[in-house]
């Protein structure tokens with residue numbers, strides 16, 4: 001190979017190399033590398049896992065007795081906005097879609113005058129103590145099959161504890177908070 005040919009080849013090679021490098025740099029400038037906020041194909045591993053574990057063992061509501069003493073009544077009142085489409089919370093308040101909820105903790109179930117309860121609630125028998133309220137508010141239609149309270153339920157234990165503490169406060173003489181023995185007995189069930 002003569003010198004000229006060699007030089008031409010070397011120049012072509014270098015030029016190709018430069019173009020390749022330049023192109024690479026250019027693409028980096030034009031398409032900045034970005035961290036994705038989330039996978040472009042979200043992989044919902046946890047949801048799948050929890051769904052299948054629910055099938056295996058249907059989870060009931062966690063006990064809330066231990067949470068009541070430290071519950072946040074103001075937060076409960078906020079959560080109760082989910083109920084106000086159907087319930088009034090005032091003493092002497094009117095029944096709406098649902099019965100008035102003044103003085104409901106430890107009250108007889110289905111006993112508000114002038115409210116047309118479903119057969120299941122009217123005949124359930126029992127009182128709205130902390131535990132039955134916890135069960136009912138977790139999933140009304142599971143606790144009381146056939147109730148006409150169309151409400152999905154409050155899945156967070158703290159939401160139920162706060163709202164039950166709020167309901168407890170809606171009384172001229174709020175019932176006692178659960179004792180340590182009652183809390184222990186409920187959590188060992």
Ligand code: HEC
Pocket residue numbers: 079080082083084085086087097098099101104108109110111112116117118119120121122128137146147148149150151154163
């Ligand atoms: C879509 C309307 C609706 C919503 C929302 C709703 N309820 Fe009700 N609730 C009802 C109806 C209707 C009944 C009567 C059920 C029956 O007769 O089966 C009822 C009954 C009750 C009872 C039983 C009262 C009694 O006198 O025995 C309680 C306690 C209660 N609701 C609490 C709540 C709370 C707390 C919320 C909010 C977290 C809520 N409800 C949200 C409609 C509703």
